[in-house]
Structures are given as C-alpha cells and as structure tokens.
Amino acid sequence: MAATLPTDDSQRWRQLTILAIAMVLSMTTWFSTAAVLPQLRVEFDLSATSSSLLAIAVQLGFVAGALVSASLNLADRLPPRRLVLIGALGAATANGLLLVADGPLLATLSRFLVGVALAGVYPPALKAMSAWFVRGRGLALGVMVGALTLGSALPHLLRGFGSPPWEAMIVLTLLLTVLGGLIADRVASDGPYAFPSAPFDPAQIRTVLMDRRVRLASLGYFGHMWELYAMWAWIGVFYGDVFADSPNTASLVTFAVIGIGAAGSVVGGLISDRTSRTTAAGLAMGLSGTMAIVVGFTETRPALAVTLGLVWGFWVVADSAQFSTIVTEVADQRFVGTALTVQLAVGFILTVFTIFLVPWVRDQSSWGWAFLLLTPGPLLGVAAMRRLASLPPTDR
Numbered sequence: 001m002a003a004t005l006p007t008d009d010s011q012r013w014r015q016l017t018i019l020a021i022a023m024v025l026s027m028t029t030w031f032s033t034a035a036v037l038p039q040l041r042v043e044f045d046l047s048a049t050s051s052s053l054l055a056i057a058v059q060l061g062f063v064a065g066a067l068v069s070a071s072l073n074l075a076d077r078l079p080p081r082r083l084v085l086i087g088a089l090g091a092a093t094a095n096g097l098l099l100v101a102d103g104p105l106l107a108t109l110s111r112f113l114v115g116v117a118l119a120g121v122y123p124p125a126l127k128a129m130s131a132w133f134v135r136g137r138g139l140a141l142g143v144m145v146g147a148l149t150l151g152s153a154l155p156h157l158l159r160g161f162g163s164p165p166w167e168a169m170i171v172l173t174l175l176l177t178v179l180g181g182l183i184a185d186r187v188a189s190d191g192p193y194a195f196p197s198a199p200f201d202p203a204q205i206r207t208v209l210m211d212r213r214v215r216l217a218s219l220g221y222f223g224h225m226w227e228l229y230a231m232w233a234w235i236g237v238f239y240g241d242v243f244a245d246s247p248n249t250a251s252l253v254t255f256a257v258i259g260i261g262a263a264g265s266v267v268g269g270l271i272s273d274r275t276s277r278t279t280a281a282g283l284a285m286g287l288s289g290t291m292a293i294v295v296g297f298t299e300t301r302p303a304l305a306v307t308l309g310l311v312w313g314f315w316v317v318a319d320s321a322q323f324s325t326i327v328t329e330v331a332d333q334r335f336v337g338t339a340l341t342v343q344l345a346v347g348f349i350l351t352v353f354t355i356f357l358v359p360w361v362r363d364q365s366s367w368g369w370a371f372l373l374l375t376p377g378p379l380l381g382v383a384a385m386r387r388l389a390s391l392p393p394t395d396r
Contacts, residue, residue: 012132016140018188019129020147025180026088026121027151029095029114030058031258032173033107034236035155035251036166040107043166048363050104052356055233057108059355061115063348069119070200070341080124080131081184087120088181092174099167122148123344125184131191138277141321142269146262149317151180153258156236160251200341208339213330213391218343219384220281221323225347226377227292230354231316232258235309237359238296238367242305257309261317268318277322277329282385284319288312289378296371319381326388 033040033054041051068074074083094113101107126144133140155173158164164172208214236254243250264284272280291312298305324340331339354374362370 012191015132015188015191016129016143019125019184020143022084022180022184022188023122023125023144023147024151024154025176025183026084026091026125027118027148027180028154028173028176029091030118031152031232032095032155032170033098033111034233035159035254036169037237038240038247039166044101044104044107046104048359050108052359053104053108054111055229055355056352057111058115058118059229059348059351061112061117062119063115063345064112065116065119066123066341066344066348067200068116069123071202073200074120079190080128081188081190083120083124084128085181085185087117087124088177088184090117090120092177092181093117095170095174095177098170121181128184128188128191131193133191134193136273138272138280138321138325139266139269141325142265142267142272142318145269145317145321146265149261149265150259152232153255153261156251156255156258160248160255163247163251201335201338204335204338205342208331208335208342211331211339213388214327214339216384216388217323217326217330218339218346220285220319220326220381220388221343221347222350223377223379223381223384224281224285224319224323225350226354226380227288227374228316228320229348229351230358230374231292231312231371233355234358234362234370235313238299238371239305239309241367242299242302253306253309257306257313260310260313264314264316264318265320267314269321272322272325276389277326278385278389281319281322281326282382282389284315284317285378285381285385287315288318289375289382291315292371292374292378296367296369299367 037051037054040046040054044050046054078086091114094110094117097110097113098107101110126141129140129144130137154176155169158172159169209218235257236250239250239253239257240247243253268280268284271283291308295305295308295312298308323343327339327343328336354377357373358370361373
C-alpha cells in the first residue's frame with residue numbers, strides 16, 4: 001500500500017460524519033426505556049428488581065448477539081453497512097414490542113432482543129469506519145464512541161421537553177433507529193482500506209489470554225465497563241431525586257451529563273493519538289473514578305451535583321475506544337476477532353452486576369454509597385494501564 005490516506009482527505013471525514021450520525025440515531029433505542037422508567041414502573045407495575053432487569057436484559061442481549069454474530073462471522077459475510085441496517089431494523093422492531101407488552105415478562109424480552117439487534121449495529125459501524133482510517137484512527141474511534149454516547153443520551157433530551165407519553169417515546173426512538181440504519185446503508189459508502197478478517201475462534205480463547213498485553217488491556221476494559229453502564233443506567237434516576245420537583249429538569253440534566261461524554265470520547269481519542277493509548281485510558285479512569293466517589297454524596301446540593309456530574313460524564317467514556325484499539329495493536333493478528341469478542345462479552349456481562357447492585361445499595365443506604373460501589377472498576381483499570389505502560393517496548 002503506497003499511501004496511508006485517501007487522495008481526497010475530506011472524503012474520509014465526510015464518511016465519518018455520516019456514520020456518526022447513523023450511530024447517534026441507531027443507538028437511541030438502547031436507553032429509551034431508562035428515559036421513561038417512572039412511567040413504565042406504573043404501566044407494568046414494576047418492582048425495583050424488575051426495573052433493573054429491563055436494563056440488564058439489553059446488556060445480556062448485546063452479549064448474546066455479539067457472540068452469535070462473531071461465531072457465524074456475519075461481519076465478514078455481509079457488508080458492514082448492510083449489517084447496520086439489519087440490526088437497526090431488528091432493534092426498532094424489538095423495541096416496538098413494548099407497545100403490546102402486557103407485563104414485565106414481555107417488556108424484558110423486548111429489551112433483550114433490542115440488545116441482540118444492536119450487536120449488529122455498533123461493531124459493524126466501527127468496522128465500516130475503520131475502512132476509511134489508518135492514521136488518526138484513535139480520533140475516529142473517539143468520534144464513533146461519542147456518537148454512541150450521544151445516541152444513548154438522546155431519549156433523555158426528548159423526554160426533557162414536555163414529558164411525552166412513554167408510548168410516544170418508544171415510537172419516536174424506533175423511527176430514529178430505522179433512519180440511522182438507512183443512512184448507514186444508503187448514504188455512507190465503503191472505504192478503501194478493508195479491515196482484515198478476524199473470525200471468532202473459541203478454541204483460541206486460552207491462547208489469546210496467555211498474552212499478558214491482551215490480559216492487561218482486557219482488565220482495563222473490564223474495570224471501565226464495571227463503572228460505565230451502571231452510571232448511564234441510573235444517573236437519570238439520581239437526578240430524578242435531586243430535582244424531585246422538576247422531572248423535565250432532571251431529564252435535561254441527565255442528557256447533558258451523558259451526552260457530554262461525546263466530547264470526552266473525542267478528547268480521549270486525541271490524547272490517545274498524541275500520547276499513548278495507556279495514557280489516555282489511565283487519565284480518563286482516574287478522573288471518572290474520582291467523580292464516582294463524590295457525586296452521589298451531593299444529592300442535596302443540585303448545583304454541585306450537576307457540575308461534578310458533567311465532569312463524570314465527560315471522562316467516564318473517554319477511555320472506551322482505547323481498550324479495543326490496544327487489543328487490535330498488540331494481539332496476535334490471527335486471533336484479533338477472538339480477543340475482541342472475549343473482551344466485549346466479559347465486559348458486558350460484568351455490567352449486569354453493577355446495574356443490579358447500584359439501586360439495591362441506594363435503597364439500603366444512599367446514592368453516595370451506591371456510586372462508590374463503581375470505583376473498584378476504574379482503580380483496576382488504572383493499575384492495568386500503568387502495568388501495560390511499564391512493559392518493555394517490544395512487549396507493548
């Protein structure tokens with residue numbers, strides 16, 4: 001390959017913009033129920049446990065979808081942009097099942113199927129983007145993770161204007177998801193640098209985990225996931241308590257706190273490209289972990305709760321793209337697919353525990369202790385990144 005960039009450099013940024021817009025729209029179904037959880041609790045007579053299961057079901061569905069997709073090597077059998085469209089259509093259909101649900105069982109199944117379908121959106125979208133970028137991929141990955149973040153936050157913004165009925169929110173988000181899939185498939189185009197095939201091979205899991213660089217990168221990711229999705233799942237409920245007399249304000253603040261992570265992802269990508277992956281990830285986890293210690297104890301001080309929450313939201317996702325990037329750079333290239341699949345699956349399974357435990361600890365004690373539960377994740381991640389950075393250059 002003689003050149004590392006397309007002749008028309010502006011084209012790759014145009015394609016990144018298109019794919020990022022598609023991601024924002026397609027991922028709105030992920031937290032569509034979190035934005036209207038108070039209404040769903042009344043509609044389906046949800047207990048605290050049932051409410052947690054709605055969030056957990058999406059995580060488990062995503063793991064199942066990712067494992068099935070990787071095992072069948074769907075990303076290499078189907079064009080990534082077409083797979084995004086199929087996943088978006090599936091997520092929209094699954095989310096629509098909520099409209100006919102008559103209780104927690106069907107509602108939870110709906111959310112599980114949303115997660116399965118979204119596994120056909122996020123990873124293929126990243127692969128489609130990678131085909132346009134060789135240099136600057138850290139920044140490009142940051143933009144895509146930022147788009148996922150913004151899409152996840154969007155339902156809170158929509159609810160912040162007038163508190164529409166939950167049915168209207170579900171319909172609106174499923175329509176946005178379909179639109180995102182159509183944009184990816186019909187407006188975006190294939191890049192000049194096809195990503196090499198990296199099929200999932202369960203037989204190679206042990207070989208992959210024997211590589212200490214992969215282990216350290218994965219430990220960092222596990223710590224990141226221990227914190228991230230529980231924060232995203234319950235920060236809206238936290239601000240619902242902070243602004244108990246103004247649900248619309250709570251929704252708008254929640255959108256801002258989650259959505260600012262889009263900027264954090266871009267900054268994390270810039271730091272990663274200009275310094276190192278480990279520096280970017282370690283810095284982000286150190287700052288987000290610090291915020292996890294203090295934010296929950298500001299429930300009675302709204303201005304401070306918002307200020308510190310914005311700092312938390314900015315850094316909590318700024319490291320996200322770096323762990324997968326590290327694996328693609330240090331793992332045996334024959335088993336990159338296996339390494340990434342194992343990292344993804346274990347990471348999302350870990351989110352189940354914190355998503356369940358945070359509201360339980362909050363009910364038993366307070367938000368301060370509930371969010372404090374998340375801090376071991378960033379601590380583990382920082383330690384893993386320091387260890388990885390300390391390895392000799394040939395090992396790193």
